[in-house]
Amino acid sequence: MDFIQLIVSGLASGCVYGLIALGFVLIYKATEAVNFAQGDFMMIGAFICLGLTNQDFWGLNFWLAVPIAIVIMAVLGYLFDWGVLRFMFGQSQVSIVILTIAVGFILRFAAGTIWSHEPVSLETPFAGRDISLGGVVLGFDEIAIIIVTLLLTLALFIFFSRTKLGMAMQASSQNQLAAYYMGIPVKRIQSLVWALSGAVAAVAGILFASKGAIDPSAGLLGIKAFAAAAIGGFGSLPGALVGGLIIGLVEPLSARYGAPGFSQIAPYGILILVLVFRPGGLFSQTQKKKV
Amino acid sequence: MSTPSTNVVLRIDNLESYYGPIMAIRGVSLEVREGQIVTVLGANGAGKTTLLKTISGVMDPEKGTVKLQGEEIQGSEPNQVVARGMVHVPEGREIFPLMTVAENIAMGAYTRSDKQAIDEDTELVYSYFPILKERRMQAAGTLSGGQQQMLAIGRGLMARPRIMLLDEPSLGLSPLLTEEIFGIIQRLNAEQKVTMMLVEQNAAVALSIANYGYVMELGRIVMADDAATLAASKDVQEFYLGISQEENQRGQRRWKQRKTWR
Amino acid sequence: MRFVFKTTYDADINLFKHKTQMGYYFALFAAVLALPLYFVWTGNPYLLGEITAVLIFAIVGMGLMLLTGQTGLASLGHAAFMALGCYSNILLLNAGVPWLIAFPLAGLIAGVVGTVIALPVLRLHGVYLALATLALSIIAGDIIVLLEAYTGGVSGIAVPDISIFGYEINKYANPYAFYYVVLAVVFIIALLYRNLLRAPTGRSFSAIRDSEISAQAMGINPTRTKAKSFFLSCVAAGLAGSLFGHSATYITHETFDLVMSITLLLMIVIGGLGFIHGAFLGAVVVGLIPVLIANGRSLLATTFGININIPGLESAMFAAILMGFILFEPMGLYGRWLKVRTYFELFPFYRKDMFRRQKSYLKTERVQ
């Protein structure tokens, strides 16, 4: 039973990693850039929702606060691309990566200044409630995380592979010039992707904060989500989820059964192993150049 | 519309364009009339590709105007130009390598929403290039060079443009396919009334299907005339068609005959 | 504009394009040699310490530039290789090895171990390589803790002083001597770097960066070439790490953290990727901005009595300034310098739009 309990909580935290990784993959799939601030986006999303709904702050109804927070994050994402990244259009990805690193620092500072550096929990209607299934106690928060993550991944997967807009997003990442030749408004599409990833970050943040406390440095979780995205194969949405779950499971298991200090290293060890044996990740999307 | 041949679709005035500090086009003026096939000839590096890119908004001009059906479009985003009915089919390999052939072709119709007509056009493209139909589930990046060129052209057709800019459609294609592609261009022009602006190294074929031609050298237009007149001109024959007037001496080729416009 | 009329192949092979250029660099060298005199005169060597730190950053910057700028491999793990050099140096010194042997040996160890660790991930490209090295960098901190017996782990370890033939050099006791030691290392590395770039190996590096497949078709072994670049880069990182240790005098598992790795990459991008000058310019920016921010803050406190004490403000300001650099100088500082130089060379014929950016477009990196 203990083992199953461990698995369930591992799955839940894996889902959070997966959600953050989903944000990376969205941006990467559609713009080929890596958003190092995705973890901080998540943190900000959590704080916005928390600021709207917690009794210490505005005290809005939770079900009202969640969509508002998601919309605010989407707008922020859009504005970041529109106001900052658009000046960098066509520049190398390294520059964009560095921009996002810098933004992460600024977001962390902003969050600390606005909401303090103390860890806070999001007050959710399902906090502290659980059901017991044959000896296994499942928290409502854990169930919510798993269900929402699965639905979101599925929805995004369908969006990217079935809809015209989703296809256009992929097209504009693979060849910006050709996408323009097709009449795809590449810049606006990129802004939309940033909005989308902002919304996903908000969802991830809300779920994360409902499960435990959050503070401005929570964004550093993003680094583990990187490992998740890379394990899954950086351009693959289901890959991000699978990668997140792998990391979520490895962590508690290696902490329980491994040597002390090993659980810190294990996720990255797995990442390196995956990259060595499958350089493009589990759901590899790379292709050999044809000459 | 009673006299379509006098209707100017595309008019370029005194266009200048730079690659960094290098002036690639130096004051080009030309016009394309509705229903025409206009070809631009010139050696490599003459600025033909840059000209097309500047027209379609992929590059920003420094000076001058580009008018599409009377409206100035210079310096606008390429997607806005496409929305106005002008499609640029680029040279080389500007495809989406990780998407399938079918998805690439579907992207060609991005600006359209008439699903039934899109399906018909897709079938039309497949009928032009059966090999693409055969390979439609294959990632486009794994096609051979010539097949990618076919894909680029087929995809360009999907936008149902009023005017097409074609940059070296025959690049890397077999003689048979080259012939077929020019047949398709002629048919589109005759049947669908698509106006064409064609840049092509294969000057003989280009002139044979074009109504009007321009010759570019070092970023300038140096000759402009009816295609037939150009084809008969001594300089064009010598430098673009490879026909020499007298028995050729190899020495003459290496120490080039001076072009009269230089 | 100066046109060099080349009459021998040596004109292309020599280090300097012409006599005047050589003159500029000798003048620069003389200036940095004489710099400590100024601080002797003012009697406050605090700023010299900061300049020494900048030079140390320039050493690892050159190493990373070789890897990222020349070979096109982005590393987010260079702080780990600095740590490798630093701890090797300390352990060797503590084992009684003289500094003159321990120091280069530490660089060598960093190079060899770094390459062996990185070898399996060297066939990765772009973001995958960056993430793999990022993982290395994260693991490094934990490994240092695990090896507490040797590294001091969380509680840290003291760094012995430099001793050259009995002459003890400590950053605080004799800052001038320490400055010259660092300067000598900088000079040697810069010279070797330049030498490499004008030789076949340097060309094979940029060949790998620009087109791996055609480099292969020219007979260049990609893995071996990347490994070479990684090795040399790690040696530079190891040497810089050792000097950084001497400069810090006490290090813990947090000294060489992920933030440092990221800062290093920031540094060379801001300086200008692909140019050796970029490593120096970037080091100046990254090294001196925190000093300026701190000075500005103390200035506000002493003259206006305004005490700003918001946690994280400094790093946020630092980040904002970096954002400004990237946004307005995407080609890096060296790119700006080239523009300024062209302006003066062509004066008064410089056109404002000469360096205006033409629209540019990216293609996927997933096809390699």
Add this chain to the structure above:
Amino acid sequence: MSHAPLLDIKNVTQKFGGVVAVDDLTLHVNEGEVFALVGPNGAGKSTVFNLISRFYTPANGSISFNGEQLLDLVPDRIPSLGIARTFQNIELFEQATVLQNLLVGRHRHRATNVLSELFFLPSVRREERRHRHAVEQVIDFLDLQPYRDKMIAGLPYGVRKVVELGRALATEPKLLLLDEPASGLSVEETQDMAFWIEDIQKQMGITVLMVEHDMGLVSAVSNRVMALADGKELATGTPQEVQSHPAVIEAYLGTSGIQKGGQQAEKSSAAKSAPKPAKTAAKKASAKKAVPKKAAAKKPAAKKPAARKQATRKPASARKGAKS
């Protein structure tokens, strides 16, 4: 002259997923000849090159060069045997100058190591001078002087093609693989290319294997031609034989035989001056394959290339006379 062929490809098959790109192909290239591969797009021509370069490993078969088994070697060992190549879509080092690109071509002649290069020992300088000298000869040969210190990124397509040829020549190969050397080149530049290929063969003694669609160039420079379709051999022989082969016309050449300058050339002087060899070639083909109807219908097509060959070849020999 009965020694073994320089390049010997035997029963090679290459599949990509379900697609068979090269199907049990056998071909050999003799020392000193110019051998051309022609065929429809996707026939597997470039795949043959990539097999020789060892970018692909065939499912079965063998490839030997000068007695060495290429399949035992890794891609970066191939140039050291003396095989150089160009690419269909130009794979130059974009962020480097023309000179540096050509110097990379000298990589296989490198005699220094990293350590000596770090300290730039006199031996390194000596080697560098030697490489510079060799590269300078290539620059002279290809008239690349105006571009010597220019970045590749800013060069027009035609010049890049020449630089790529130069980089391959800088390796001093025994066998040169040219992948569509004339695609995207103007008539004028194609003629230059033809002269260069001829000089490469005759004066430098380098064997050339090329893929090309411009039948004018193919018939002007090549000794033997093989037509491929669907990875299989369609016909092999002299340019005339292959061009008049009905299956080749059907699958590849088409009726009007479009080529740079081809159409007009036929109408004017060339058609008058040299219809004879073409006719005999056509007759030969029809006699062999016994499809007289088709061959007769395609006669005009078969005529042209030969005519063009005359037009370009003759002056070439004339110049040689003038040179010596």
